[in-house]
Amino acid sequence: MTETRARDAQRQRVYAWEDRVIAPHGGGMIAFAAAQPMVDAIWAELGLRFPPKVEPLPHQARRRIADADRLRLRLPAACPPWVLLHELAHSLTSTAEGASDGHGADFVGLYLQLLIRYLRLDRARLLASLDAAGIAVNLDARPRFLDRPA
Template identity: 65%
Template sequence: MSRQQDAQRRRVYAWEDRFVAPYGGGEIRFEAAQAMVDAIWADLGLRYPPKVERLPVQARRRMADADRIRLRMPDALPDWILLHELAHALSSTQEGASDGHGPRFLGLYARLLIRYLRIPEDILFRSLEEASLRFDPAARPAFLDHPPR
């Protein structure tokens, strides 16, 4: 998905800075990230979690990135950013299709924030609506809709 098509991207980042970051519980170190990703994936009833890799040193404009296959991060990052990247892994297919920061991504991200940062659902959903962000509260991982061939 191109950035031009990812209409909510900037608004999602602004919403995170304003609303999500204060709920964060601390940093996740690279050495602990794979175990956390594996545990969350298993808790969601899924198999084959993305592999955690180091973010290339030349990546200066992004804190982390993820798709269905891998999650790349620096030496450490805030817990809510790891959940953000896990939502990208959940909302993309093995073939690379994704809705960027769209309704599926935000619905999955919201569920992760509710479950793992313990943000009350009503407060979280209201904050998304107040930020005029489109989200699908019933979103399912994209790869469950499009199994690999």
């Protein structure tokens, strides 16, 4: 359990950074029905196969707006684009066996790549804001499941 806490030590800093820096650029909302085609398209653009499945977030989920692992993204009826990208970064930094980077440097690195590519946010501004927030980022992050032997 200690490893999980240490691994996700950035969680609250990432959430605060998102609220301050990313959420204001959220744009419109993505309807649940549009999420799977978007996930499929982004996954394919990244050169990956077998994208995670988009499922409804359970109604009893009160403390989270979405969640994800390698095999699924659970989303509400509608969400801002940055939420979908956040959860997609979780899918990219997880394995089917449940190993995850949490909100670590690899997660932030892949999330940053998605924000730049799909929301067209300025890389230099994002890097400066991450540094100011004390958030570690791996600029060379790759999907975690690609690092596993075949």
